[in-house]
Every structure is written in structure tokens, then in C-alpha cells.
Amino acid sequence: MSTNDAPSREELRAQVLLVDDEPEHAEVMAESLRRPGHVCTIVNGLDAAREELLHGAFDVVVTDLVMESETSGLEVLALVQEHQPDAETILVTAHGDVPTAKAALKGGAYDFIEKPLDLVVFRNLVDRAAETVLLRHRTARLEDQLGAAYGFEGIIGDSAGIRQVVQAIRKVAPSTIPVLVTGESGTGKELVAAAIHNLSKRTRKRYATFNTAGQSESLLEDQLFGHVRGAYTGADRDREGVFEYADGGTLFLDEIGDMPLAMQPKLLRVLESGEVIRLGSNEARKADVRFVSATNRDLKSMSADGDFREDLYFRIRGVEINIPPLRARREDVPLLVNHAAGRFAAEMERPIPQVSEPAMLRLVSYGWPGNVRELFNAVHRMVIACDDDRIEVRDVPEEIRTEDGDDDGTSIGSLAGVGLDRLEKEAIRQTLALTGGNREQTANLLGIGERTLYRKLKEYGLR
Structure with a gap:
């Protein structure tokens, strides 16, 4: 990497979370990092660290290895990986805990440093971790800038919430796992579904969408599974449903929480078997679709109340992507x-x-x-x-x-x-x-x- 590629001192100003149960020691670390321009948030225990990691956004997390317990630092590391996966974690340890710290490197920690701290070495270590994160962000930022202006598959935003949505899309798109997109009305759930299809191996195949809201059971069954000629009055020819229409591609079922309860076991059977039976027929037809659904309702609560089948809920919720409200x-x-x-x-x-x-x-x-x-x-x-x-x-x-x-x-x-x-x-x-x-x-x-x-x-x- 050339010198010109490295972030400038101005760019290296990172958001740093310091977790240490010794306030004075934390203040010394913060003062050392404040001089080069890092913004530090200090907390004095695991619970406070959890709160910050849930609500804040950090580039580097520095945590003492032993605090309330001998595993507190490792628990902080796990929280970082769960809630701030783009951040790097540095462990501060006493000499006797070095084997544990080395083991933590295999678990995803960036590095560790022993007490007593050499503040120059400590500051350089944090700078390197920050540079690693910021370079990674710079690469992603080039895409994000285009995404912010023109949208990642039409999804506009650069907040932590939207970045998590985009990251989830990129992870699940290559697979065939069912995806449930949740969020309030107007958040753009249909954009997420389309992005999953466009980034999948099925992108050259059909992408079919269907909204189940306001549909009667009979009409919904006809639209989803199709019918054969003579199935009912007015059925003068065979017609395929959206499952067959999307064969080989992706089917997006919107407002799935509004699907009539009596219709849900029929959908579950199709999702489990990969076969549809048209109205008026006994012949099973193959329908290979990537299934994506969306709702603005709480399906978990509905399942508990008996308003949505629990087995269907677990089937469609292979991965859930939640879009935060604006x-x-x-x-x-x-x-x-x-x-x-x-x-x-x-x-x-x-x-x-x-x-x-x-x-x-x-x-x-x-x-x-x-x-x-x-x-x-x-x-x-x-x-x-x-x-x-x-x-x-x-x-x-x-x-x-x-x-x-x-x-x-x-x-x-x-x-x-x-x-x-x-x-x-x-x-x-x-x-x-x-x-x-x-x-x-x-x-x-x-x-x-x-x-x-x-x-x-x-x-x-x-x-």
C-alpha cells in the first residue's frame, strides 16, 4: 500500500470505546488517545459496555480482560462481534493472562497489550487498529457514496441500521434460504426483496411479486397455485400461478401476515415439498423458487396468539432482515x-x-x-x-x-x-x-x- 493510500491524521480520528473497571486507568488511556484526535467513550463494566455497543457506533474497542469476572473482556469481545462486527477489539491484560489473550486473537480480537501500558505503544496500536477499520470503511465508503446518492439496489442510506441491512442482503443473496423482511409500512421492504434477487444466482430468472393483503382464500389459492380448465365457473383454460411463473427464480410474497389462516397450511406444504397442485387438479408440479416474504406485523406475537401458524413462521423466517423506521x-x-x-x-x-x-x-x-x-x-x-x-x-x-x-x-x-x-x-x-x-x-x-x-x-x- 502506498503512503497516499493510508488515511491522513485527520481521517484517523476514530470512535473508541474504552471498557475498564478502573476509572483512573481509563482516563489515562483516553487522554493518550485524545491527543491524536480520537473520540473516546469510557465505561466501567460489562453492562455499560453492552449498552454502548447496542446504541453507539465504534471503530475500536479497548477492553480490560479481567473486570467483574475473569471472562469479562472476552464477553465484551463477543458483544463487539455481535453488535459492532466492523469494529476491532484490543484487550488489555496483566502478564498472567497472556495465554487467554492470545487465545482471544483466534476468536477475533485485533491484538492485546500488557500492563503496565507504554502509552506510546498503546497509542500506536490503537492507531493501527483504527487504520485497519478506516481503510476497510474507505473501500466500502466508495460503494456507499454511490449507494447514498443512487442507492444500493435502490436502498438509500448510510446509517448503521441501513449498513446492517445491506450487509445482510449481501450475505443471504447467494444462498437459497427463505428470507423474511420486516419493518413498518413505507420503509422499503420490497427494495430489499428485489436486491436479494438481483444479487443472487437467480438474477437472470424471473422475479415475481404478489401481495396477499385483502385476498380471499379462494382467490389467493388460485393466484398462488393456478388452476386447470373447468376448475370453477369461468375457468375456460389452464393458468399457472405465481409459484410456477417464478420457477427457477424468486417469489416475493408481500404482507404475508395478512394471509388467511386457512390458507397457511397450503403454503407451508408447497414450501416444504417444492410442488404445487393447481385448483381442479391432482397432479403435483415442480416449482423451484427462492422464497422471500415481508410483513409489517409481529408474526411472533401472532403465532403465540394463534393468528399465524408457528410452523409456517419458522419456515419462512430462515433469515430475518429488519428495516429500521426512518x-x-x-x-x-x-x-x-x-x-x-x-x-x-x-x-x-x-x-x-x-x-x-x-x-x-x-x-x-x-x-x-x-x-x-x-x-x-x-x-x-x-x-x-x-x-x-x-x-x-x-x-x-x-x-x-x-x-x-x-x-x-x-x-x-x-x-x-x-x-x-x-x-x-x-x-x-x-x-x-x-x-x-x-x-x-x-x-x-x-x-x-x-x-x-x-x-x-x-x-x-x-x-
Whole structure:
């Protein structure tokens, strides 16, 4: 690798999680890493580390090997691999624990360092781990930049949630395992299904889609499995169903949670046998399809309540890909807005309008109960309404402009019981992400002074 390929010192500013049950030792490590520009979050135990790994995003995790127990560091490593698979983990160990640390390298740790720390060696080790991650990200970022502007198979976004969705698509697409895509209405479940087909070995074969919502059992059976001539009044010729139509390709069944209960065992039989029997016939016909389904309902709860067959649920849920709602990935809103503005401006054969900062902030702060579908509709209206190729706050639809924040039950429920300090910490973390780490802009957006922001960063262990 040439010198020009290596990340610059500015680029090497990594998000580092420090896990150590000795606060003073953690502070020394954080101070050492702060000097070259790394942003450090300090926690003092396994439970706090779990919370950060669930809600934060880190490039490097440094953890003491022995804390509450002799395996605490290994448990942190496992959590990193589960929740932050792109991050590298460095273990800090006493001399007597070196064999355990070496074994951890085989389990996915980046490296280990012995106490007492040589801070120069420690800082260089973290720099190397950060460079490994950031180079990996740079390669992916080139694809992500295209994906952000033009979409990965039409999926727009660069948030951790969307990156996980894209990563899952890439992993499952080459296989034939059934995939269940879950998420609220308007999140783009059909795009995920199409991406799975397009990246699969069946991409040259047919991709058939069918929505089961609002279908009676008899009509649904006919549409899925087909019929032979004379099967019922008006059936004057044989007709194949979507399973046969998609033979060799992919079948996407949308709103599968709305399928009538009596129809579900028939679908299960087809999925297990790979054969369909047309209405009015006794002849089984082969139907080799990659099966992808989607729902905005909680099939697990429905199964427990007897509203959805448990055996069918387990059959279709070979892998589940959940698309987070837009309110949970607000950092994607600017990308989606700019993408939609470009798309609709091109349709209207006019220059792409710029979105003013106040207008964008209003859009970012809105709850988007209708998710991406609602956002695209709003941007379309704004592109039509704006003057001088610039979208201002006055062009934002009134229901969004006058909205005080998320008022849907889900959002309120997700905040209920959450401590104010946690909310404030997440607000600062997410705003830092939105501004690319610019503290002056972060302070302005949060409506606080820079000194207050610096104090909060220190208070919450955000270095």
C-alpha cells in the first residue's frame, strides 16, 4: 500500500470505546488517545459496555480482560462481534493472562497489550487498529457514496441500521434460504426483496411479486397455485400461478401476515415439498423458487396468539432482515431528501434545488410515521413548490413544518422510562454524527454554548 493510500491524521480520528473497571486507568488511556484526535467513550463494566455497543457506533474497542469476572473482556469481545462486527477489539491484560489473550486473537480480537501500558505503544496500536477499520470503511465508503446518492439496489442510506441491512442482503443473496423482511409500512421492504434477487444466482430468472393483503382464500389459492380448465365457473383454460411463473427464480410474497389462516397450511406444504397442485387438479408440479416474504406485523406475537401458524413462521423466517423506521436513522434523512429532490427535479426537467439548513433541520426532526414513502411524497411537493431552485422552510409541507416532534405511540413508548441523561447523551452523539463531528455546528443545533457542549462531552465520557 502506498503512503497516499493510508488515511491522513485527520481521517484517523476514530470512535473508541474504552471498557475498564478502573476509572483512573481509563482516563489515562483516553487522554493518550485524545491527543491524536480520537473520540473516546469510557465505561466501567460489562453492562455499560453492552449498552454502548447496542446504541453507539465504534471503530475500536479497548477492553480490560479481567473486570467483574475473569471472562469479562472476552464477553465484551463477543458483544463487539455481535453488535459492532466492523469494529476491532484490543484487550488489555496483566502478564498472567497472556495465554487467554492470545487465545482471544483466534476468536477475533485485533491484538492485546500488557500492563503496565507504554502509552506510546498503546497509542500506536490503537492507531493501527483504527487504520485497519478506516481503510476497510474507505473501500466500502466508495460503494456507499454511490449507494447514498443512487442507492444500493435502490436502498438509500448510510446509517448503521441501513449498513446492517445491506450487509445482510449481501450475505443471504447467494444462498437459497427463505428470507423474511420486516419493518413498518413505507420503509422499503420490497427494495430489499428485489436486491436479494438481483444479487443472487437467480438474477437472470424471473422475479415475481404478489401481495396477499385483502385476498380471499379462494382467490389467493388460485393466484398462488393456478388452476386447470373447468376448475370453477369461468375457468375456460389452464393458468399457472405465481409459484410456477417464478420457477427457477424468486417469489416475493408481500404482507404475508395478512394471509388467511386457512390458507397457511397450503403454503407451508408447497414450501416444504417444492410442488404445487393447481385448483381442479391432482397432479403435483415442480416449482423451484427462492422464497422471500415481508410483513409489517409481529408474526411472533401472532403465532403465540394463534393468528399465524408457528410452523409456517419458522419456515419462512430462515433469515430475518429488519428495516429500521426512518425516525431511528435520522442521519439518513439528508441523503434521502437530496436523492428524492434530484429524482423529481430530473422528472420535471429543472435544476436540482438546494435545501436550506433550516428546512433540512425541520425535515430531520420530523418523526416520519409514513417512513421513506412519506418523505418522498413530501420532497416531491417541495420541489414543485420551491422558487429559485432552493427549498426553504416555507416550502416544507405544513403538517411537517408545524409538527413539534414524534407523537406516535411507538416513539413515545420507546422514550418512556429512559433517563434524561441517556436521552441527552444520545442527542449529543447523534448530532455529532449529523455534523460530521463539528462541535461548533453541534452546539448550535442543540441550542447550547460550546463550553456547555465541551462540559457535556466530558461528563458523558465522549472525548
